[in-house]
Amino acid sequence: MAKNKEKKEEPVLTEWQKRNLEFLKKKQAQKLEKDKLDEKRLAEKRAQLEEMKSFEKEETLEDEGKETSSAKDDKEASEEKSQAKKAKSSQLDEGKEKLPKKKAKPKKERQIPPSQIWQAVAVLSxxxxxxxxAVFFISPYSRQKALTVSGNTNANQIELLDQTGIKASDYITTIFWHRNAYAKAAANKNQWVKKADLVYEFPNRFILKVTEYRVIAYSQTAQGYVPILENGRRLETVNATELPSSYLVINLENEADIQSLIKQLSALNQDLVSQIKTISSANSSSTKDLLSIEMTDGNTVRIPLSELEKKLPYYSKIKDSLTGGQIVDMEVGIYSTNAAIEASIAASRTSTEETSSETSADPNASSQSETVSDNSQTVTEATTSQVSE
Incomplete structure (x- = not known):
């Protein structure tokens, strides 16, 4: 009964408490096992250390004994090796003497193919x-240029260069590639210029070569003398002091006649044109375009404007046979006369006209008029001489 009471007095544990107790018991058991293992490991390490120390002592004793014996062995081995080397060297020398000497082969240098060399040179160049x-265009030398004009007599050099349109900022290459356009601009803007060429000279020189129109004649006006160029263009009026030593004066009013005259004079030989002093209208009733040309040698030529280029060259062939003050009439054919003869012919014509008018009024004067007409015809035949070519 007492035992039963004790059993009844023990507390009843829950499941969680039971598990906790078991866990704690396992923990204690594991800890005990771990401590035992650590003690074993320490004991093993101590034993290993003692063995290592004893082993090292034995090795040091053996090394000391070996060093003494190995020193003797090394000396003997080195002597044997030296003797063997000497024997081998002697054998090699004998073999070299017996063997024929080989010729040393020259080392071949690697040569670059010529094609590759030329390609490299081309690329580098x-x-x-x-x-x-590129350096030239970047530098200021690409815009430095020398401009000059040649062939100009009347045209102003500064005006010509300005009329080309070339600027200080223009590149040399730009002027070179457009030189024809610059020359054409100067020719179009300047009334003196007939033809212009812009020529390049290395390295940076440009020459504007100009061909000017010739002054064919001067037209006399109240303000002065107007130069007329070979293309028919009129220039500004100049004073008598500005005229050259010899010049041709045109005294015509009709502009169309002046242009036609200039055109024909330009086609004639300039030596012949230079002998002309003045050209005026002859005021002929029969030939409206008849001109009176006064030559520098004192002779006068009468010639139609429409036939000037054709007939005037004949004057060069007959002028040597003429005396001073002759009149060469080329209106119909070619013949020469003088002022005295023409005055007598004019007087005879006027007297004939007067007598003819009197005859119509007085029949008795018919015989006198016939006599006067005969005399005038005789004077004309006596004073007029035909000139052959």
Missing amino acids: LSVLVLLI
Whole structure:
């Protein structure tokens, strides 16, 4: 009964408490096992250390004994090796003497193919050229140029250069590639210029070569003398002091006649044109375009404007046979006369006209008029001489 009471007095544990107790018991058991293992490991390490120390002592004793014996062995081995080397060297020398000497082969140098060399030279040359061109355009030398004019007598040099349109900022290459356009601009803007060429000279020189229109004649006006160029263009009026030593004066009013005259004079030989002093209208009733040309040698030529280019060259052939003050009439054919003869002919014509008018009034004067007409015809035949070519 007492035992039963004790059993009844023990507390009843829950499941969680039971598990906790078991866990704690396992923990204690594991800890005990771990401590035992650590003690074993320490004991093993101590034993290993003692063995290592004893082993090292034995090795040191053996090494000391070996060093003494190995020193003797090394000396003997080195002597044997030296003797063996000497024997081998002697054998090699004998073998070399017996063997024929081989000729040393020259080392072949690697040669670059010529095609590759030329390709490299071409590439380098092109690269250098491009570099030089780039440097040139960047530098101020690409805009430095020398401009001059040649062949101009009447045209002003500064005006001509300005009329080309070339600027200080223009590149040399720009002027070179457009030189024809610059020359044409100067020719169009300047009334003196007949033809212009812009020529380039290395390295930076440009020459504007000009061909001017010739002054064919001067037209006399109240303000002065107007130069007329070979293309028919009139220039500004000049004073008598500005005229050359010899010049041709045109005294015509009709502009169309002046242009036609200039055109024909330009086609004639300039030596012949230079002998002309003045050209005026002859005021002929029969030939309206009849001109009276006064030559520098004192002779006068009468010639139609429409036939000037055709007939005037004949004057060069007959002028040597003429005396001073002759009149060469080329209106119909070619013949020469003088002022005295023409005055007598004019007087005879006027007297004939007067007698004819009197005859109509008085029949008895018919015989006198016939006598006067006969005399005038005789004077004309006696004073007029035909000139052959």
